[in-house]
Amino acid sequence: MSDHRMTQPDESVLTDELVRDAAALDAADPLAPLRELFVLDGGVYLDGNSLGALPAHVPARVADVVARQWGELRIHSWRESGWWDAPERIGDRIAPLVGAGPGQIVVGDSTSVNVFKAVVAGVRLSADESRTDIVVDAATFPTDGYVAESAARLTGRRIVHADPRELSAALGPATAVVLLNHVDYRSGRLHDLPALTAAVHEAGAIAVWDLCHSAGALPVDLDAHGVDLAVGCTYKYLNGGPGSPAYLYVAERHQEAFESPLPGWNSHADPFAMDHRYTPAGGAARGRVGTPDILSLLALDAALDVWEGVDMDSVRAKSLALTDFFLRCAETYAEGGLNGVDSRVSSLTPVAHEARGSQIALRCAEAPAVMDRLAGRGVVGDLRGPDVLRFGFTPLYTGFEDVRRAAAALGEVLAEVPRA
Amino acid sequence: MSDHRMTQPDESVLTDELVRDAAALDAADPLAPLRELFVLDGGVYLDGNSLGALPAHVPARVADVVARQWGELRIHSWRESGWWDAPERIGDRIAPLVGAGPGQIVVGDSTSVNVFKAVVAGVRLSADESRTDIVVDAATFPTDGYVAESAARLTGRRIVHADPRELSAALGPATAVVLLNHVDYRSGRLHDLPALTAAVHEAGAIAVWDLCHSAGALPVDLDAHGVDLAVGCTYKYLNGGPGSPAYLYVAERHQEAFESPLPGWNSHADPFAMDHRYTPAGGAARGRVGTPDILSLLALDAALDVWEGVDMDSVRAKSLALTDFFLRCAETYAEGGLNGVDSRVSSLTPVAHEARGSQIALRCAEAPAVMDRLAGRGVVGDLRGPDVLRFGFTPLYTGFEDVRRAAAALGEVLAEVPRA
Numbered sequence: 001m002s003d004h005r006m007t008q009p010d011e012s013v014l015t016d017e018l019v020r021d022a023a024a025l026d027a028a029d030p031l032a033p034l035r036e037l038f039v040l041d042g043g044v045y046l047d048g049n050s051l052g053a054l055p056a057h058v059p060a061r062v063a064d065v066v067a068r069q070w071g072e073l074r075i076h077s078w079r080e081s082g083w084w085d086a087p088e089r090i091g092d093r094i095a096p097l098v099g100a101g102p103g104q105i106v107v108g109d110s111t112s113v114n115v116f117k118a119v120v121a122g123v124r125l126s127a128d129e130s131r132t133d134i135v136v137d138a139a140t141f142p143t144d145g146y147v148a149e150s151a152a153r154l155t156g157r158r159i160v161h162a163d164p165r166e167l168s169a170a171l172g173p174a175t176a177v178v179l180l181n182h183v184d185y186r187s188g189r190l191h192d193l194p195a196l197t198a199a200v201h202e203a204g205a206i207a208v209w210d211l212c213h214s215a216g217a218l219p220v221d222l223d224a225h226g227v228d229l230a231v232g233c234t235y236k237y238l239n240g241g242p243g244s245p246a247y248l249y250v251a252e253r254h255q256e257a258f259e260s261p262l263p264g265w266n267s268h269a270d271p272f273a274m275d276h277r278y279t280p281a282g283g284a285a286r287g288r289v290g291t292p293d294i295l296s297l298l299a300l301d302a303a304l305d306v307w308e309g310v311d312m313d314s315v316r317a318k319s320l321a322l323t324d325f326f327l328r329c330a331e332t333y334a335e336g337g338l339n340g341v342d343s344r345v346s347s348l349t350p351v352a353h354e355a356r357g358s359q360i361a362l363r364c365a366e367a368p369a370v371m372d373r374l375a376g377r378g379v380v381g382d383l384r385g386p387d388v389l390r391f392g393f394t395p396l397y398t399g400f401e402d403v404r405r406a407a408a409a410l411g412e413v414l415a416e417v418p419r420a
Numbered sequence: 421m422s423d424h425r426m427t428q429p430d431e432s433v434l435t436d437e438l439v440r441d442a443a444a445l446d447a448a449d450p451l452a453p454l455r456e457l458f459v460l461d462g463g464v465y466l467d468g469n470s471l472g473a474l475p476a477h478v479p480a481r482v483a484d485v486v487a488r489q490w491g492e493l494r495i496h497s498w499r500e501s502g503w504w505d506a507p508e509r510i511g512d513r514i515a516p517l518v519g520a521g522p523g524q525i526v527v528g529d530s531t532s533v534n535v536f537k538a539v540v541a542g543v544r545l546s547a548d549e550s551r552t553d554i555v556v557d558a559a560t561f562p563t564d565g566y567v568a569e570s571a572a573r574l575t576g577r578r579i580v581h582a583d584p585r586e587l588s589a590a591l592g593p594a595t596a597v598v599l600l601n602h603v604d605y606r607s608g609r610l611h612d613l614p615a616l617t618a619a620v621h622e623a624g625a626i627a628v629w630d631l632c633h634s635a636g637a638l639p640v641d642l643d644a645h646g647v648d649l650a651v652g653c654t655y656k657y658l659n660g661g662p663g664s665p666a667y668l669y670v671a672e673r674h675q676e677a678f679e680s681p682l683p684g685w686n687s688h689a690d691p692f693a694m695d696h697r698y699t700p701a702g703g704a705a706r707g708r709v710g711t712p713d714i715l716s717l718l719a720l721d722a723a724l725d726v727w728e729g730v731d732m733d734s735v736r737a738k739s740l741a742l743t744d745f746f747l748r749c750a751e752t753y754a755e756g757g758l759n760g761v762d763s764r765v766s767s768l769t770p771v772a773h774e775a776r777g778s779q780i781a782l783r784c785a786e787a788p789a790v791m792d793r794l795a796g797r798g799v800v801g802d803l804r805g806p807d808v809l810r811f812g813f814t815p816l817y818t819g820f821e822d823v824r825r826a827a828a829a830l831g832e833v834l835a836e837v838p839r840a
Contacts, residue, residue, distance in 0.1 A: 039487075039491040039492070041492070045494065047494070047495050050495050051490075051494055051495045053491075053494065054486070054487070054490050054491035054494075058486060059483060059486045059487045059491070062482060062483075062486050062715070063479060063482075063483055066474070066478060066479045066482050066661070066719070067459075067474070067479045069662075070471075070474050070661055070662055071459040071473075071474035071479070072459070072461070074465065074467065074471055074473065074474075074800070075467050075470050075471045075800065075802070076800075077662065078662075083662060083663075109529065109530070109533065109710075110529070110684065110709055110710025110711055110713075111710050111711070112682065112684030112685065112686075112709045112710035113529065113533060113682060113684070113709055113710060116681075116682055120574075138696075140696075141685075141694075142685045142688070142694050142695060142696060142698075143684045143685035143686075143710060145696055145698075146683045146684065146685065146688070146698040147682065147683065147684060149683075149698065150680075150681050150682065150683050154540075154574040154575070154681060155574070186694075233711070235711070241486070241490055241714070241715055242489075242490055242497065242498075242503060242711075242714035242715065243503075243710075243711045243712045243713040243714045243715075243717075244713070244715070245713065246710070260570075261536075261570050261574060262532065262533060262536055262567065262570065263566045263567065263569075263570050264530065264532030264533070264563045264566065264567060265532065265561075265562045265563035265566065266532075266563075268562070268566070272805065273805065274561075274562050274606075274804065274805070275562060276558075276560075276562060276565055278562075278565075278566040278569065289530055289532045289533055290529075290530025290531050290532035290533060290563060290663075290666070291530055291531070291653070291655070291662075291663045292663045293530075293662075293663040293664070293665065293713055293716045294661070294662035294663045294716075295482070295661055295662065295663075295664075295715050295716045295719055296713045296714075296715045296716045297663075299486070299715055380494070380495065380496075382495070384694065385692065385693070385694070
């Protein structure tokens with residue numbers, strides 16, 4: 001304990017309490033044993049919402065794919081090692097994590113490419129030429145907006161930006177498709193998927209959800225809420241590895257009418273017939289495009305093993321407990337507390353559980369310097385310029401003492417970095 | 421030597437000659453030492469034009485990417501391990517193999533997705549609304565045709581099919597874009613890229629070449645021949661691994677006007693500014709889309725090491741020698757010889773060197789049974805239904821004695837499989 005703290009008994013008492021509470025929360029955490037499945041170091045990794053940590057068994061699985069499946073079996077692996085069906089098979093493994101029945105999710109391509117498929121196909125599903133508008137979350141992760149704009153240009157529609165909290169104002173008989181982020185990548189705000197999907201449907205439009213920042217961190221329940229189309233990445237909370245393939249969900253009721261703007265040969269009903277006429281495959285395979293990227297797909301396949309037997313409600317409960325505890329720790333450790341007049345940091349993430357994802361975004365005038373010094377202490381978060389410190393909480397491998405240590409490091413760093 | 425052959429002295433003499441010649445050709449082959457760089461077995465692998473063999477050093481490199489770069493450095497690898505720039509950096513490594521100067525090739529996405537970018541962007545480059553036609557190689561690998569059709573639908577153009585050998589008839593003031601395969605995937609016919617590109621330009625149109633079956637097997641010389649746009653895969657003659665990322669070439673003179681239909685955030689001039697307005701990056705990066713698929717990209721990066729110091733003219737010379745020798749061996753070993761009235765097999769691949777890629781396609785009524793039995797003997801080719809045996813010759817790791825053994829096995833198998 002430092003001299004500095006010796007002179008501030010109140011803080012010291014609070015710190016002792018946080019240490020005790022962290023230990024108690026970790027001891028009572030039913031997901032705590034899962035931490036052993038990951039490769040972690042002595043630091044605190046709070047950037048699993050950018051790149052998930054490596055599950056410890058993945059290297060051996062990838063080595064087998066490279067050395068045996070590619071090196072020895074070569075082309076025979078398309079059948080013998082299950083390469084050909086991997087996009088649908090792995091889609092079916094992601095399905096329960098996002099509340100989808102089998103046969104509706106296909107894995108492959110990047111999130112951006114899947115947004116393109118979903119928005120163009122969504123416009124086509126909406127069918128009615130008088131539906132001119134593609135409504136896009138005004139705070140969307142940029143790629144969704146760029147790609148939606150391209151889809152609008154190519155389908156002769158126009159883009160309308162809307163705050164998801166005031167979505168109804170943007171909806172009407174001209175709405176074709178609505179593209180929304182389930183959790184805002186910057187603020188960590190969780191949008192109300194059931195209510196917003198219902199509002200989109202009431203307007204007679206197609207709801208496309210981007211699940212990048214929610215899948216694997218909280219229940220999504222795509223089927224239960226009647227979502228039409230959805231996309232998501234697999235390298236954040238699903239730990240699939242850097243740039244691992246994204247996925248596309250097409251609700252079963254839309255599959256027959258789903259018309260991909262990227263009808264590559266892998267989406268053909270009989271791809272090896274090498275038919276010059278295009279006849280789309282049924283089911284999830286209709287969302288495929290070209291030859292699947294096997295090394296990355298099978299690394300993801302292996303990574304998904306950590307979800308076996310994991311219940312998404314427990315994940316959500318722990319996620320909320322982690323972010324609650326982080327806010328409490330930050331309030332104690334950060335100079336001036338949180339959200340006060342004299343505070344160095346204030347939270348952009350909603351306090352209400354129903355509006356919070358699995359991250360905390362703290363506004364801080366000195367964010368770049370602070371994030372840099374945190375990294376020097378082994379606490380890894382993400383900077384979202386110009387002034388946001390973003391901390392992601394991955395329930396499978398983040399513990400409560402990790403959270404406390406990260407907040408304590410934040411307090412120390414703030415004491416070192418002069419006010420801007 | 422079998423009794424059967426003892427009674428056929430002529431064949432035996434010819435066989436002895438082929439054995440001797442194969443040994444002499446192998447001894448004189450300047451590329452022969454490269455074979456040691458690959459993982460091969462006792463069989464003969466003639467399917468490198470479907471999936472290239474594993475370069476022996478790749479497993480260790482992939483293991484490092486997974487365990488250290490992902491597992492230990494995690495997000496720091498985007499900068500520290502060169503992940504972020506990998507699409508352009510690896511593009512610059514492919515460039516000399518296809519005769520392109522630096523800064524014009526970007527790696528990522530599948531061939532199909534890159535065909536879409538190229539055809540839509542090509543239509544936009546052609547600019548003139550009166551140019552209504554997208555001309556597509558009538559014998560194209562199917563995905564190019566399907567994707568071009570989608571591009572036509574989205575840009576309000578129409579598809580015109582044409583035999584590349586009679587291309588001029590299809591060209592005119594209405595031609596916007598011409599999409600051609602450099603080597604026909606089925607017959608192995610090599611099209612005349614310089615002359616056809618010139619003809620397309622004379623018509624005022626944009627030439628898009630698909631290099632899947634030529635890159636890594638013969639010189640392409642994109643820059644020298646003024647090609648506008650090109651795409652290719654990396655898992656055939658470039659040995660990048662199953663489903664490894666494809667590439668897109670945009671000639672420097674078109675980069676400023678190149679408008680991607682898939683403007684993902686990775687193609688933004690300042691991707692981490694998270695700007696809601698799209699401002700495209702300059703150079704090859706404009707062809708990027710979403711987060712690059714790092715495991716597959718870096719496996720490809722490693723695989724490209726085998727090309728260091730390899731001259732594409734030597735590759736071409738060996739490729740032609742291999743296919744010549746295979747035709748000679750097949751003529752000797754196959755019942756009834758090659759291309760005769762009584763022959764079991766006839767070649768679809770042009771005899772003329774200037775019209776031959778790096779494969780031989782043999783028409784055979786009993787092709788499925790023959791290919792099956794060849795595999796049983798360790799000779800791996802590819803079946804292209806209903807009646808084509810396709811054999812690819814990879815100059816880096818296929819030797820002349822391999823070729824002779826494959827043809828001998830073909831002769832034995834034909835003797836076992838009754839005529840249909």
